[in-house]
Amino acid sequence: MPPFKLLAKYIEPETHHDTRAPRSNFQRLSVAHLSSLLRSHCACGVDTHAHVIPFEFPSFLGAAAPSGWPSMAPADACHRQVIIDGKNYRTVSDKCWSTSRRLADFADMGLALQAISPMPELLSYWLKAADGAVLVRYLNDQIAAMVAESGGQLIGLGAVPLQDIDLAIKELEYLRRTPGFAGVEIGSNINGMVIGDLRLDPFFEACEALDMAVFVHALRPTGMDRLIGPPPLQQVLAYPTDVGLAAASALTSNLILRRPRLRMAFSHGGGTLAMLLPRLEQAISVFPALRESVLQSPTAQARQFFYDTLVFDEATLKHLVHCFGDTQLMIGTDYPFNFHDDQPVARLEAASLTPEALQRMTQGNASRFLGLPLLDTTTTPPSSNPRPPTT
Ligand SMILES: [Zn+2]
Numbered sequence: 179m180p181p182f183k184l185l186a187k188y189i190e191p192e193t194h195h196d197t198r199a200p201r202s203n204f205q206r207l208s209v210a211h212l213s214s215l216l217r218s219h220c221a222c223g224v225d226t227h228a229h230v231i232p233f234e235f236p237s238f239l240g241a242a243a244p245s246g247w248p249s250m251a252p253a254d255a256c257h258r259q260v261i262i263d264g265k266n267y268r269t270v271s272d273k274c275w276s277t278s279r280r281l282a283d284f285a286d287m288g289l290a291l292q293a294i295s296p297m298p299e300l301l302s303y304w305l306k307a308a309d310g311a312v313l314v315r316y317l318n319d320q321i322a323a324m325v326a327e328s329g330g331q332l333i334g335l336g337a338v339p340l341q342d343i344d345l346a347i348k349e350l351e352y353l354r355r356t357p358g359f360a361g362v363e364i365g366s367n368i369n370g371m372v373i374g375d376l377r378l379d380p381f382f383e384a385c386e387a388l389d390m391a392v393f394v395h396a397l398r399p400t401g402m403d404r405l406i407g408p409p410p411l412q413q414v415l416a417y418p419t420d421v422g423l424a425a426a427s428a429l430t431s432n433l434i435l436r437r438p439r440l441r442m443a444f445s446h447g448g449g450t451l452a453m454l455l456p457r458l459e460q461a462i463s464v465f466p467a468l469r470e471s472v473l474q475s476p477t478a479q480a481r482q483f484f485y486d487t488l489v490f491d492e493a494t495l496k497h498l499v500h501c502f503g504d505t506q507l508m509i510g511t512d513y514p515f516n517f518h519d520d521q522p523v524a525r526l527e528a529a530s531l532t533p534e535a536l537q538r539m540t541q542g543n544a545s546r547f548l549g550l551p552l553l554d555t556t557t558t559p560p561s562s563n564p565r566p567p568t569t
Pocket of ligand 1 (some may be wrong): 227228231395445512
């Protein structure tokens with residue numbers, strides 16, 4: 179698939195009718211830069227799920243750093259250790275903080291653009307809100323700097339201290355004013371509070387009003403006591419459950435009906451949601467209380483959210499298309515962690531999608547989710563109610 183169509187739109191003059199500050203510097207791509215991308219194998223993908231860890235963290239300014247305040251320690255060669263509570267939380271490479279090292283991998287991965295968000299553990303909802311606000315502001319400024327030096331190949335999904343809704347909205351407003359951010363990353367639960375909880379509504383109302391995308395990433399998942407094996411099983415086995423329950427809570431609380439202009443995406447293919455949806459549809463016909471509380475078909479609601487394609491399997495990918503529609507799926511890689519998908523575009527190409535679906539899932543849907551002025555004109559907005567409730 180030639181990347182020209184998408185990239186040509188990058189260099190078009192700003193046509194967005196919005197009079198607020200430009201969302202990004204995509205219009206500043208140089209001709210030389212464009213030419214270099216055209217020479218690459220397939221630099222056409224838009225990755226919505228990739229992470230950042232800064233080279234270092236600020237020292238805590240109080241008497242003693244609270245539990246959960248991160249720091250960095252040297253490791254071998256180009257690696258460093260993220261230290262949390264005196265332990266090595268994760269050893270990571272310089273691709274986490276080096277923009278040039280990150281961009282050097284784009285051609286092999288087939289990427290033109292990547293949305294970068296903090297490593298989820300850094301969202302730090304367990305810190306006091308004032309401390310969390312300091313930490314996420316530092317992260318956001320680091321992300322802004324990486325976006326600024328990327329030549330239009332990175333865009334930010336920032337962090338907000340959601341343990342305090344008012345502070346979170348203030349940080350959201352800061353992100354909206356700061357060049358280079360398309361939205362925020364939030365956890366699949368906020369210290370146990372699920373995404374559909376009405377207490378989060380003022381924040382989502384602000385996201386809708388400020389036109390900021392919301393990427394929901396699995397975080398500190400439930401079910402950890404049911405795992406047998408080493409710590410990485412948290413990401414491998416428990417993340418999909420937590421993000422699936424997060425998405426399900428959005429459906430059973432009618433979030434998208436309350437906030438119809440909210441652009442929200444769920445990580446890891448929506449986790450278990452695709453398996454839960456038929457059960458929810460069937461349950462509506464069985465349980466009157468559920469029929470009264472869920473105001474629109476769960477499937478119809480689910481098809482108004484976005485999901486990444488980070489499922490490592492073509493058959494599963496096709497099932498996600500069946501469940502959510504090819505207008506709602508977009509590339510996610512978990513770059514640059516070792517458990518990431520390093521061939522996201524090739525995997526889509528191998529899934530026997532129609533050319534139109536392939537283009538949507540490679541770039542068009544992500545552009546729509548991120549609110550970028552390079553919408554794929556072949557992308558059809560989802561029907562508001564493609565499947566009526568089975569009542
Ligand atoms: Zn991730």
